[in-house]
Amino acid sequence: MTAPGAAAGGGRGPRGAAAIHAAVLDLLETEGYAGLTIEGVARRSRVNKTTLYRWWPSKPSLVAATFRHAIARDLPVPDTGSLRADLVALVRSKAAFLGDGPGRLAADVLAHTGADDELARLADELLGQHCAHVAEVTARARTRGELTGPVDDLLLADLLLGPVWLRAVVTRRPLSTSDADALVDTLLAGLPLAPSTGPT
Template sequence: MTATPPAGRPGRPRSEQTHQAILEATQEVLREVGYGGLSLDEIARRAKVGKRTIYRWWSSKGALVAEAFREDAARRHPTVDTGTVHGDLVSYLSALFSDVSSPGKKAALSSMMAEAQTGGDFAADFDQFIEDRRTLVRDLLERGVRRGEIAPDTDLDLSVDVLFGVFWYRVLTGDRPLDPAVAHALVAGLLQATRPA
């Protein structure tokens, strides 16, 4: 199975195996050294490809990192449907919190957030990564509204902010746990505040 290069970027169809090897190597290096220390030379070495292959398929280091994290997030945190909004949110957040506890993941995310705040080329790529995650959680909340589990006048964007606000605060400060107990407490508090009258 092969994938074609991005629109407007001529070249041979790319090997899906090579594509995946590059994304996995990017994840590895990022967890070890953070965004600032990320080297395309090292990614190419680990993926066993030429650096020109990376440049052919990605327009920048930021585009590569963003795709690597989007692909990893989609694989690790697929859309869930447990039958209740409580179950959906707890399932998603528990998986997210467990993932970020893996070695180097929290530091990698912190370095990406720091780089995005500089306003450089990576900012737009990172914003899209964040927006994809927000959309997934907002969809879970909208399903809760349709089921009658969440009040229809609930500010869903603010609710997403509440859930991810705790996540990012604890990622960036690094001194408080992110575990299933936190996921349960966070979801319980949000649903208590947004339940129908």
């Protein structure tokens, strides 16, 4: 049998997996992470509780698998032909993702990462995906000649997306489009840019 935590995340799982994941998202919306229980998911999904425990031995593993299933598709990485426009679009899309739907629920759940290793791994996966998107944007900028020196992609991703996660998980303050513009322009001021590439 496939490892429990990865089963439904990889597209496999018990019969009724779609109903199980839908039930988890519904209960997170109405009850929050603290109020969600395996028993409640079993009732909502009409799947036997023993089946849930066979595939996911704990609430965190079930919730993590649900998010891996719900947000399995990568968010599109913007390709506007401009480093600044790509970064602004990326920040806006991440803020929108974490502000609505499964992304918002994931942000709520990830506030509990300190209490569980499975949720911490989920957070690492999501952050790793976001960092890969930043690296793709900077790679294109190097090819276009917009970046004239070395850039630490991981550090740039931290600086760029850290405020997005802070707003989504900690302060719960929306990141406006003007905030996204100002954030990118502030960071661009510290990058080795070609003369015509700076903030506009």
